[in-house]
Amino acid sequence: MKLAIRTSSGPYGVGLFTDCGSLLSCKEAEATPTRPGNVGDLLQDMLAANDLRLSDVSELFVDLGPGGLSSTRAGVSFANALSFGLGAKLCGVSALDVQFLDVKSPLARPTLSMRPALGQKVFWAFYDQNVLAGKGCGLFDELVADLLGRFNHLLVIGPLQRLRIKVEGSTNIEFFNVDPPSLESLFAASKQFPLASPGTFILEPIASIEGL
Numbered sequence: 001m002k003l004a005i006r007t008s009s010g011p012y013g014v015g016l017f018t019d020c021g022s023l024l025s026c027k028e029a030e031a032t033p034t035r036p037g038n039v040g041d042l043l044q045d046m047l048a049a050n051d052l053r054l055s056d057v058s059e060l061f062v063d064l065g066p067g068g069l070s071s072t073r074a075g076v077s078f079a080n081a082l083s084f085g086l087g088a089k090l091c092g093v094s095a096l097d098v099q100f101l102d103v104k105s106p107l108a109r110p111t112l113s114m115r116p117a118l119g120q121k122v123f124w125a126f127y128d129q130n131v132l133a134g135k136g137c138g139l140f141d142e143l144v145a146d147l148l149g150r151f152n153h154l155l156v157i158g159p160l161q162r163l164r165i166k167v168e169g170s171t172n173i174e175f176f177n178v179d180p181p182s183l184e185s186l187f188a189a190s191k192q193f194p195l196a197s198p199g200t201f202i203l204e205p206i207a208s209i210e211g212l
Contacts, residue, residue: 001016001017001018001019001024001052001056001057001058001059002016002017002018002019002021002057002058002059002060002061002187003015003016003017003043003057003059003060003061003082004016004017004060004061004062004063004183004186004187005039005043005060005061005062005063005075005078005079006062006063006075006180006181006183006186007039007063007067007068007071007072007074007075007076007078008063008064008065008066008067008068008071008072008075008095008115008205009063009067009068009095009159009179009180009181010030010068010179010180011028011029011030011180012028012029012030012038012039012042012071012075013026013027013028013029013042013180013183014026014027014028014039014042014043014046014183015027015183015184015186015187016046016047016050016052017187019058021187021188023183023184023187024050025046025049025050026046026183027042027043027045027046027049028042028180029041029042039074039075039078040078054082054086055086057082057086057088058086058088058089059088059089059090059091060079060082060083060088060089060090060091061091061092061093061186061187061191062075062076062078062079062090062091062092062093062203063075063092063093063095063098063181063186064076064092064093064094064095064192064203064204064205064206064211065094065095065115065205065206065207066094066095066096066115066116066117066123066205066206066207066211066212067095067115069205069207072205072206072207073205075205076092076203076204076205079092079203080194080202080203083194083201090193090194090201090203091191091192091193091194091203092191092192092193092194092203093186093189093190093191093192094125094189094190094192094206094212095115095181095206096113096114096115096123096124096125096135097113097125097132097189097190098181098182098185098186098189099113099115099157099158099178099181099185100113100125100127100157101181101185101188101189102157102178102181102182102185103155103157103176103178104130105130105155108128108129108130109153109154109155110126110127110128110147110151110153110154110155111126111127111130111154111155111156111157112124112125112126112127112143112144112147112154112155112156112157113125113126113127113157113158114140114156114157114158114163115158115159115163116159116162116163116164117137120139120140121137121138121139121140122137122138122139122140122143122158122163123135123136123137123206123212124136124137124138124143126147132190135212136209136212137208137209137212140163140165144156144173148172148173152172153172153173153174154172154173154174155173155174155176156173156174156175156176157175157176157177157178158177158178158179159177159178159179159180160175160177160179161177161179162179
């Protein structure tokens with residue numbers, strides 16, 4: 001059994017997948033300032049509803065962000081501990097990649113996947129012909145101006161309300177709100193594997209341009 005954990009967006013989510021990648025069950029809960037999400041409770045409820053145990057989990061996939069730093073750290077730390085305790089395989093995925101897979105176009109349109117960063121900046125990943133062509137952190141207006149100088153049309157995706165960007169006024173940009181990204185795309189995203197640490201292997205959340 002494979003387990004996916006998503007905490008970098010507002011609603012926490014967990015999903016169980018077969019070894020072939022079919023979604024068996026999922027559960028989501030909204031985290032609020034007065035009631036933080038508890039990914040452990042979500043997981044226990046989902047396992048109980050499907051008459052399964054933690055020992056049935058052999059592999060974990062966790063959302064590394066970028067996103068809400070505290071909630072993302074909670075999910076990644078939980079996945080690290082669970083992997084260590086179960087002896088289960090562990091890998092992480094970028095939320096930027098997950099968002100892209102949610103709206104991946106058969107027309108392979110130039111696509112900019114974004115998440116909020118500190119200040120007025122955004123974390124971004126750019127896909128051309130459905131292939132990752134670049135990633136970084138910068139100002140939205142400068143980034144879009146550069147891309148529109150090279151492409152006639154641009155698809156911009158992400159949590160638009162949290163990004164606080166204007167979606168009107170440009171005929172060359174199509175906006176698509178993704179918040180939260182799906183657990184199915186989390187499972188299908190490109191994998192990042194843990195780094196060696198004394199005595200174990202751990203994943204780190206994406207919280208900086210270096211982490212990205």
